[in-house]
């Protein structure tokens with residue numbers, strides 16, 4: 463069933479667990495993610511980001527996700543991940559996304575506040591909750607340059623509280639030691655910082671760059687107040703591994719795609735266990 467992102471994240475925020483957001487770029491991945499969630503009986507968010515939109519088109523991806531989510535036996539919400547412009551966010555809101563993200567985290571604080579506040583006004587006018595980022599999680603999403611861990615800007619708790627207050631965002635993505643994409647060195651999350659931000663902000667916090675972060679660190683971050691974790695890289699990796707596992711002699715494209723789709727279950731099972739998503743109360 464389709465549900466509101468706010469309902470999912472408020473329950474997570476109150477229940478001390480996190481809801482996973484998995485990125486999708488096609489129908490097979492969407493189907494694989496929802497099938498896995500049904501098998502595990504957990505709620506999930508489907509994340510549609512700019513690279514997926516470039517690949518498949520926002521409306522095609524959204525409509526496919528909508529049909530699959532509506533038919534699901536578990537709660538599913540559809541989220542615009544890393545909206546780049548007002549136009550993109552407006553298009554998603556208009557189509558019916560359950561939530562959107564606008565990311566101006568690469569800009570300086572005042573500019574991030576001003577631009578984010580504009581996007582919040584627009585999405586709230588359509589009753590759609592919105593996420594934004596303060597501090598900066600590096601790694602290629604919506605950023606002008608190629609970035610590595612040296613581009614990380616940790617979120618300052620006081621800035622985070624001021625940002626939330628001045629912009630009115632519903633969910634806040636924070637930078638506490640993760641990086642988008644593949645890690646070159648093992649990450650070290652600042653759990654004390656998560657706790658501090660959570661105490662200051664008092665609304666659901668989001669962790670980007672969840673793929674490849676050691677399980678004990680993720681568990682600690684969730685316990686400290688993270689309510690949504692974004693997983694992109696590991697979903698894509700599983701799908702690709704599945705496709706590659708099919709012998710070259712196989713000529714039925716459905717067999718190949720199904721192998722990719724089915725491989726996604728393991729990623730969902732592993733991450734949902736780390737996040738405690740089984741604690742969801744609906």
Ligand SMILES: [Zn+2]
Nearest residue numbers: 603670671692
């Ligand atoms: Zn992200």
